[in-house]
Structure formats: C-alpha cells, structure tokens
Amino acid sequence: MNVGIDIGGTFVKFAFEENGSIKTEKILIKDYIEKKDIEGFLNEVLFILKDKNIKKLGIAVAGLLNKSKGYVEISPNIKPIEKYPIVDFFRENLKAEIYIENDANAAALGEYIYGNGKNSNILITLTLGTGLGSGAVINGKLLSGVNGVAMELGHTTVEKNGWRCHCGRNGCLESYVSSYGLERIYYMLTDKKIISSEIVSLANEGNTKALEAFEIFNDYLSTGLMNITHIFNPDKIILSGGIVEHYPILVKMAYSKLKEKAFPVSIEDLDIDISKLGEYSGAYGALALTKGGES
Ligand SMILES: [Zn+2]
Numbered sequence: 026m027n028v029g030i031d032i033g034g035t036f037v038k039f040a041f042e043e044n045g046s047i048k049t050e051k052i053l054i055k056d057y058i059e060k061k062d063i064e065g066f067l068n069e070v071l072f073i074l075k076d077k078n079i080k081k082l083g084i085a086v087a088g089l090l091n092k093s094k095g096y097v098e099i100s101p102n103i104k105p106i107e108k109y110p111i112v113d114f115f116r117e118n119l120k121a122e123i124y125i126e127n128d129a130n131a132a133a134l135g136e137y138i139y140g141n142g143k144n145s146n147i148l149i150t151l152t153l154g155t156g157l158g159s160g161a162v163i164n165g166k167l168l169s170g171v172n173g174v175a176m177e178l179g180h181t182t183v184e185k186n187g188w189r190c191h192c193g194r195n196g197c198l199e200s201y202v203s204s205y206g207l208e209r210i211y212y213m214l215t216d217k218k219i220i221s222s223e224i225v226s227l228a229n230e231g232n233t234k235a236l237e238a239f240e241i242f243n244d245y246l247s248t249g250l251m252n253i254t255h256i257f258n259p260d261k262i263i264l265s266g267g268i269v270e271h272y273p274i275l276v277k278m279a280y281s282k283l284k285e286k287a288f289p290v291s292i293e294d295l296d297i298d299i300s301k302l303g304e305y306s307g308a309y310g311a312l313a314l315t316k317g318g319e320s
Pocket residue numbers: 179180181190191192193194197199200
C-alpha cells in the first residue's frame with residue numbers, strides 16, 4: 026500500500042490507502058520531541074508502518090527542507106529533527122520509494138487532490154495554526170520553489186516595524202495571523218494572557234473584547250489575502266487550522282474585508298472556503314506525493 030505521513034511538533038498523522046479507500050490515524054509524539062528523542066519517535070512510526078508492505082511513502086514535515094540531502098534544514102517547531110536524515114532512515118528500513126515535502130505545501134496538494142480545492146486552477150491554502158502555513162497548486166502543479174521553500178507567505182511583511190515573529194523578523198503576517206498573533210492582540214486589548222482556543226470560545230459567546238480581537242486579526246488576515254490575490258489572482262483560497270475550524274464565520278469576515286481592499290477584478294472569480302480535510306490535509310498531501318499529485 027501507499028502511505029502519507031505528516032510530521033508535526035505534536036503529532037504524526039497518517040493517511041493509509043488500500044484498495045481505493047483512505048484511512049487516517051494519528052499518534053502523539055510531543056514527549057519524544059521534548060526529550061529530543063528523534064529516533065524514539067521514528068521507531069514508533071516505523072513500528073506502525075513496517076508490516077504493511079509499503080511501496081511508496083510520502084512525508085510531509087514542518088520546516089524548511091533540503092531535498093537533495095533528504096532532511097529538514099530548519100524547523101522552529103521540531104528543532105531536534107533538523108539535519109536528521111529522515112529520507113534515508115525510511116528508505117533503508119522500509120525498502121520503499123520515499124517522497125518528501127514541506128507540510129504546508131503538501132497540505133495544498135492534499136486539498137487539490139482530495140479536498141475542497143478539486144478542479145481549481147489557482148489554489149492557495151492558508152493554515153492558521155501555531156504558525157501560518159501556506160501553499161499553492163497552480164494548474165495542477167504544486168509550487169514548491171527551486172529549493173523547495175516557496176510560499177512562505179507567513180513570513181511576508183505586513184508591518185515594517187511590527188511585532189516580532191517566531192522566525193526572528195519583525196512584522197511578518199504570521200506574527201498577527203496565527204494562534205500566538207491572536208493571543209498578542211487579545212493581550213494588547215485586555216492585559217490578559219489566555220490561549221487562542223479560549224479567545225475563540227469567548228468570541229463564540231459574544232464577548233466584546235474577543236470580538237474586537239478578531240476584528241484586528243481579520244484586518245491583518247485580509248491584508249494578507251489582498252497580497253495573495255494581487256500576486257496570484259486565484260480562483261480558490263482554502264483556510265484551515267483550529268482558529269478557523271472553531272470560528273468559521275472568519276471566512277465570511279475575511280471575504281468581506283478583502284472586498285474593501287483588493288482590486289475588484291482580482292477577486293471576481295475567487296471563492297474562499299474552509300478545509301474539508303481539516304487536520305489531515307498534510308497527511309493526504311503526503312499521500313498525493315506518492316502518486317505524483319494525481320488521484
Ligand atoms: Zn516570520
């Protein structure tokens with residue numbers, strides 16, 4: 026069978042394909058990552074895979090890849106995986122063909138092949154999670170970049186002297202449009218430090234400050250979307266991640282704010298949608314890698 030795995034800082038998610046049907050599963054690896062025990066978690070993944078007669082394995086992983094060396098060069102959220110030869114590890118242990126891609130790029134491919142991005146000509150995906158991931162599938166092809174590091178939209182500047190981003194720069198889109206961005210906005214308004222899922226719950230209950238935080242959050246999100254539409258003129262943008270999953274009205278808010286900002290013609294044929302694959306879009310995308318992007 027063919028399998029896609031999505032390695033994140035907290036979970037490894039799997040998409041198994043056999044006889045035309047796909048099953049998903051996830052395992053918690055947070056403890057291994059905290060203990061910097063990369064081999065511990067890779068062996069656990071291997072244990073799940075090794076009796077399955079795997080022909081092709083697709084790997085989606087959070088971070089900037091070095092594809093020619095078969096490892097992750099920089100991964101702020103999975104530090105210990107940096108420069109570990111994961112492609113060789115799986116190739117040697119599974120005797121399978123291995124494909125690797127950045128998780129956000131893989132997620133875009135997953136949405137294109139299996140999700141709400143089917144038949145889109147220019148598809149952009151944005152994942153609002155711990156960070157802000159993004160990917161593009163253009164005329165059926167993943168835009169990976171010459172070095173595999175294209176589509177770092179989260180690290181494009183929206184405030185020249187803005188907030189510090191996890192990448193070390195200032196004013197990146199991610200420093201506002203992510204879970205930590207939302208937490209900062211809420212803190213700025215209230216002097217209270219609470220986690221993003223609590224802010225989402227408060228907003229859903231109609232709490233004024235939480236709603237205000239989302240207005241500011243959406244102002245940055247829509248600026249990011251305007252930049253995207255002015256560069257790509259897409260027909261589909263898919264938003265995913267915990268924030269939008271639990272606060273889906275954000276999709277409508279973002280579209281109406283984008284209308285105020287973008288060239289009207291650039292959004293004439295644009296549809297903004299929520300992800301159908303949810304947290305498994307990266308695993309589905311990793312699976313899609315094993316078929317060269319075709320379902
Ligand atoms: Zn950044």
